[in-house]
Amino acid sequence: MVYIYLNKQNQNQENLEHRLIQLTNEIITTNKKLDTELHNIKKYFVVFLIILTVSGVIFLYIFNQNQTFIEGGHFVTQPLIGDSIKTGFTWHLYDKERVFHIHIKNHAQVSEQSLDMIKDSIMSKKIIEVNDLQLHKGPATNSSKFYIGWNGAINEISSRELKHQLPTRFHVHESMSDEGDVTIMLVDERNLEGYSGYTRSMVDQEKGQILKSYIIIYEANKLDGSKMANIVRHEMGHALGLQHSTDPDDIMYQKIQTDNPYISECNLNALESLYKGKKMSEFICKK
Ligand SMILES: [Zn+2]
Ligand SMILES: [Zn+2]
Incomplete structure (x- = not known):
């Protein structure tokens, strides 16, 4: 009986060890996942910054175009008044x-x-x-x-x-x-x-x-x-x-x-x- 008990204990320990390995593996996978996600977030942030910069430049360009147009407006309207x-x-x-x-x-x-x-x-x-x-x-x-x-x-x-x-x-x-x-x-x-x-x-x-x-x-x-x-x-x-x-x-x-x-x-x-x-x-x- 003792033997069996010991064997059972051994088996339990083995099970525990197995579970521990499983958990460690899970932690490693989760960490890896987190790493990838963090990397993805960084990637998205860089893309976001690029889009923000490009749209800023486009906005300034259009704004300046509009300004030139307003300033140059008198060239358009001038011939009408003379x-x-x-x-x-x-x-x-x-x-x-x-x-x-x-x-x-x-x-x-x-x-x-x-x-x-x-x-x-x-x-x-x-x-x-x-x-x-x-x-x-x-x-x-x-x-x-x-x-x-x-x-x-x-x-x-x-x-x-x-x-x-x-x-x-x-x-x-x-x-x-x-x-x-x-x-x-x-x-x-x-x-x-x-x-x-x-x-x-x-x-x-x-x-x-x-x-x-x-x-x-x-x-x-x-x-x-x-x-x-x-x-x-x-x-x-x-x-x-x-x-x-x-x-x-x-x-x-x-x-x-x-x-x-x-x-x-x-x-x-x-x-x-x-x-x-x-x-x-x-x-x-x-x-
Ligand atoms: Zn003169
Ligand atoms: Zn004279």
């Missing part, structure tokens, strides 16, 4: 026969040929017609006029009823004297702010009257004649009372970058409106 040109003060010439003196001080000693091109930007009566489709301003059936010189441009509107007399008789010549209505100085010096040209007008604020204008063309010795003529054409617009245009394709835009650097219909219409009395105002271009 570009505009600001106006300043006017000359009060009173007499139609009054000669308007423009003197050129050639400090930079630019060539005769360049001087002729500068004079042309004031004196020319030449008109160019450009297709509106090419200008992105309308259908191919329409065209726009451009004027090479201010004299020719003003001729178009001088017969109209104006409040202030526009200069119609221009006298452009070289002179080292400061006399004259407009003095154009061609200098070698570079403008520190990077301007190619600058116009400063003496005005009677109360009357809104321009008394005298000084135009400076910087680094004139380095500019070719046609470029200089474009700058003078722009600066003469200021000397006559126009300010800048919002249209990047206009000669009166703050930077000359147009393929047609000539006096536009809008420049002329703005000048007409200014000399009809709309000083320090904003003229909306018709196209």
